[in-house]
Structure formats: C-alpha cells, structure tokens
Amino acid sequence: MANLLDKRMFYVDGTWVEPARANDFQVIDPSTEEAVAVISLGDQADTDRAVAAAKAAFAGWSRTEPAERLDHVQRILDVYRRRAAEVAWAISHEMGAPQDMSLDDQAEAGIWHITNFIDAFRNFRFIRPLGDHAPTSMIAWEPVGVVGLITPWNWPMNQVTLKVIPAILAGNACVLKPSEIAPLSSMVFAEIVDEAGLPSGVFNLVNGDGPGVGTQLSTHRDVDMISFTGSTRAGIAISKAAADTLKKVVLELGGKGANIVFADADDKAVVRGARHCFYNSGQSCNAPTRMLVERAAYDRAVETAARVADETAVATAHQPGRHIGPVVSKQQWDRIQDLIQAGIDEGARLVAGGTGLPEGVNRGYFVRPTVFADVGNDMTIAQQEIFGPVLSIIPFDTEDEAVEIANDTPYGLTNYVQSQDGARRNRVARRLRSGMVEMNGVSRGAGSAFGGVKMSGRAREGGVMGLEEFMDSKAISGWDRA
Structure with missing residues (x-):
C-alpha cells in the first residue's frame, strides 16, 4: 500500500x-x-x-x-x-x-x-x-x-x-x-x-x-x-x-429516457442522441437510452447510430481526447455485459458493438459502444437502466404510439423530442410523464430544476x-x- x-x-x-x-x-x-x-x-x-x-x-x-x-x-x-x-x-x-x-x-x-x-x-x-x-x-x-x-x-x-x-x-x-x-x-x-x-x-x-x-x-x-x-x-x-x-x-x-425522433427532425438529431447516450460511458441517469424513431426515418437512423457507435473511441481516462473512458467498476462491467447478452438473447438486432472488451484492450472496465435495432419496449434492455453505452432503437408509426412507448417505463426522469414542428413538440412534451423534457438539442436553462417522477x-x-x-x-x- x-x-x-x-x-x-x-x-x-x-x-x-x-x-x-x-x-x-x-x-x-x-x-x-x-x-x-x-x-x-x-x-x-x-x-x-x-x-x-x-x-x-x-x-x-x-x-x-x-x-x-x-x-x-x-x-x-x-x-x-x-x-x-x-x-x-x-x-x-x-x-x-x-x-x-x-x-x-x-x-x-x-x-x-x-x-x-x-x-x-x-x-x-x-x-x-x-x-x-x-x-x-x-x-x-x-x-x-x-x-x-x-x-x-x-x-x-x-x-x-x-x-x-x-x-x-x-x-x-x-x-x-x-x-x-x-x-x-x-x-x-x-x-x-x-x-x-x-x-x-x-x-x-x-x-x-x-x-x-x-x-x-x-x-x-x-x-x-x-x-x-x-x-x-x-x-x-x-x-x-x-x-x-x-x-x-x-x-x-434512475432513468430510462426516451428520445422521440420524428421523420422531420433535423439531420443531426440521431447523431446528437447517440453521442448523448454514449457520453460519460453511458453512466448518466438522464441519458437518452431508448431512441424512438418514426418509421419513415427508421432505417437511416439505425445506420447513423451504428456509425456513431463505431466512430466512438474508447480509451484510458489518463489521456486527452474526445474518447469515452471505462465504466466505474468490475461489478458494473459485468452487469452491462449481462444486459447486452440479454438483448441478443431476446431477439434485438445488434448493429454495433456487443459483449467483451473493445479491440486492442486487455485491461480496464471498457465497454464497446453498442446499438440494438428492432427493440421491443418489453425487452429487458428497454425496461432496465443499463448505465453503460448501450442504445436501443424502437420504431413507431404515430405520435400517440410514440408517447405510449415513451411512457411505458417505471422511470420518469428525462425525455427528448426531435421535430421541426413546434406545435407537435409542445404537445408531445406535455404528454410525456417525466420531470424534464429537452427538445431539439436545447439544454435546460440555468436554474432549471433537475428531477423526475415515478421510480426516478x-x-x-x-x-x-x-x-x-x-x-x-x-x-x-x-x-x-x-
């Protein structure tokens, strides 16, 4: 010692x-x-x-x-x-x-x-x-x-x-x-x-x-x-x-934030959402870990999120750069691996990342930035807070369906809405059961209260x-x- x-x-x-x-x-x-x-x-x-x-x-x-x-x-x-x-x-x-x-x-x-x-x-x-x-x-x-x-x-x-x-x-x-x-x-x-x-x-x-x-x-x-x-x-x-x-x-x-991406969202919405999910190695209670995408924009969104995951560098915390670091402990690492495996076992489509250490890494609690597509909201990865860099993408067809999926969680901390239609953004924000809603990448103002409802x-x-x-x-x- x-x-x-x-x-x-x-x-x-x-x-x-x-x-x-x-x-x-x-x-x-x-x-x-x-x-x-x-x-x-x-x-x-x-x-x-x-x-x-x-x-x-x-x-x-x-x-x-x-x-x-x-x-x-x-x-x-x-x-x-x-x-x-x-x-x-x-x-x-x-x-x-x-x-x-x-x-x-x-x-x-x-x-x-x-x-x-x-x-x-x-x-x-x-x-x-x-x-x-x-x-x-x-x-x-x-x-x-x-x-x-x-x-x-x-x-x-x-x-x-x-x-x-x-x-x-x-x-x-x-x-x-x-x-x-x-x-x-x-x-x-x-x-x-x-x-x-x-x-x-x-x-x-x-x-x-x-x-x-x-x-x-x-x-x-x-x-x-x-x-x-x-x-x-x-x-x-x-x-x-x-x-x-x-x-x-x-x-x-805890939280299990839904990020509702309508087909008219700006081109950066999916990139922004994926990066936010992976930020701090996914260890944020307000991370947008469920990306709900309108069917017309779904395939492109899956492709984009997978590319963001592949481009997200993972490296030691002891060097400068825009990479993500390890998760906090072996216990957390093991839990995240189990949940990624549960996503695979329950039939979600793995489009980036997966279990195990990133390539070239042999020590440290590093997790591969991971994206699942075709996730059902009843799957383990959609309901449990993973607290790692794991994104679940879920399609929807209507505004009502998007709100229903977003609210179908025991948590209620932060939700996100991406759309160029201001009236729709405002309407959806009021229907979401959470303590906070962030829209189109605009952060909450200084002095805004941070907190949730339900099991958050x-x-x-x-x-x-x-x-x-x-x-x-x-x-x-x-x-x-x-």
Missing part, C-alpha cells in the same frame, strides 16, 4: 480526524484495475460524531444573515475554481472520466451549480406574503436542520454541489457521504470548504458504504433530512430506513426549487406589515 494515496481520515467539525476504528477500503482506478488510494469506511461512532458536530453548528449557522452565508459560498467558489484541476484529476482516477471531459464537464459542473445557486439565492425571499387577499399572512422559508447527503459516483461534483451548496445556503448543517467507489473528489471538496473558512461543523464528510454510513444517516434521530442520488433500489431502501424517524427524504434516482424519484435539484428542497415552509398569520 506504500504507493497508494492515504485518504483514511474524515472531515468532522472543521478538522481532519482519524476514523473510530480501522476499516480500509481500496479505491480502484477503472482504467487500470489497480488501486489508486485507500480510504476508511466509517462506522456508527464516526457517523454519530459528524451528526453531533452538525447539530451543534446548526444552532448558530441557521440564524446567520443570508448575506453572510452567501459570502461563504462565494469563497468556496473562488477556491474551487483555483483547485478545479485537482478535482478533475481525482474524478478521472476514481470513476474513469477522460482527462478533458473530467476538467471541462465533470469538475466544471461544480462551478456551474455553485454559480447558479449564488444567482438564485441573491433574489430569494425568505419571508413573502401569501397574496393580496391575505395581507397579514406570510410564508416563511426556514432550514430543515441537520441534513444527510448521500451522493453517487457517476457525476461526483455535479451531485455534491447540487446538495451541499443549497443545504448550507438555506441555513442547514450537513454530513456528506460520497460514494465509497469515487470518494477522492469529495475529499478535495472538503479541503476546498475548509480553505474557504466555513464555520466548523456546518459541513462534515464521513466515507462509508450504503449499508453502513448510508443506513446510519437514514435512521439517525438527529438527522432531519436525507437527500440521496443513486439507484432506485437504494432509494427504496433509504425510504424504508428513514420511515421510523419521519425525516424528510428527497430522492433523485421526485427530487428537484438546482435553482430556486433546489433551494426550497432544503427548507420547510411556515405559514404565519397576523404578521405586522408595518
């Missing part, structure tokens, strides 16, 4: 502390299959210590002026910008995002969200009138208390900043448990928070796994809220674990709604407006 980064300590009450007992866990670089660092998995004593620190800090932090909290977050942003390259290095080595993508998108996502929260918070009214009909009735927005934050490995800083920043701006104190598979960027983030001078106990970090620290936070009587991003299976377990304490639970879970959870992260997620509303009557 001499060459491994030693990251065994936790950040609690404004200082780095030793774990209560040794429980080493190796962080594996998915490009090499070799350990890059060792962390410690916390136990109940570590969780209790962090929660106690947050509870003690909450009393004072919750009463600070909003402007003071905003100043602290601005300092966090300043330090983050300076250390973004370190964040990117950590993400490349812990979860396999290629060097350029890690800096330009993965680490940059943190800057984007912090900046957007600062903008949203500047105009946030903590006390506002109910309406002209009730001049002495006010709605007050107040912090929830001690918040447990459980984040995933696929977009580490995206999710950490979507939770930590609004939590502390709202006046909460928090305990972060990042994914044990990809904890290194979060530990850099803890260093950033420390350097920025956030008061002790407002932010704490304890590493651990889901059954350990994750469950301990979910069941802890002094934790008032859990915000979780991850698999639907884990989200259900957290909901059950949190039920006895009736804490607030906010879940951002019902979190709303980002912007004003993302701030309100970390607060409780209080109705006050008889307010003296003078």
